[in-house]
Amino acid sequence: MTVDDRARTRRSSLSLPEYLPLEHWKTIGEQIFAINDSSAWWLGDWLVFGQQSYPNRYRDAIEQTSLDYQTLRNYAWIARKFPPSRRRDGLSLQHHAEVAALPAEEQDRWLERAEMLAWSRNELRRHLRVARGGRAVAVATEDVQVTASAEQCDRWEKAAQHMASDLNDWMIRKVDEAAATALGPEAVDDADRSALPDPSVASE
Structure with a gap:
């Protein structure tokens, strides 16, 4: 090339x-x-x-x-996670990353759909969240880099799979649970409410 x-x-x-x-x-x-x-x-x-x-x-x-x-x-x-025979040339590595924590059959199903419908990485992520029953609400996000050992990453991935969850969502949920323990559930609930759109604006 x-x-x-x-x-x-x-x-x-x-x-x-x-x-x-x-x-x-x-x-x-x-x-x-x-x-x-x-x-x-x-x-x-x-x-x-x-x-x-x-x-x-x-x-x-x-x-x-x-x-x-x-x-x-x-x-x-x-x-x-994806040997060369299972990689899709029409999709980026970031597309594959979105489904990497899922079982192999689900990975293939979502990647096939993303390739067929020409979804961007963000579109694939949104559809995954909707399929898992998550909120399809546009909120401000930030990327957070975490330094962890390979053993820790493998352990987290297995835990997420055990809960039938995406690794990213599983980690966010666990961090939120830790925040609720440290700050109290009301503080976390307030933060969640602030991320939601204003109902008065949405109804106009």
């Missing part, structure tokens, strides 16, 4: 000839997108190989590079 010879690529730049036909420009963009989309899978497979081939040395080797181990570990977790 390469970029058209008309494009001169460097680590921090892309140079194109002044007179470039539209179709060639379009093709180069598609090639770049494909490489970018594939690189997460490649990195995941690369780390899985390192974990299997150099179990006592791969972590030290990664620390000597500029690669972020937490990100790599996330990619590797998804790569292990």
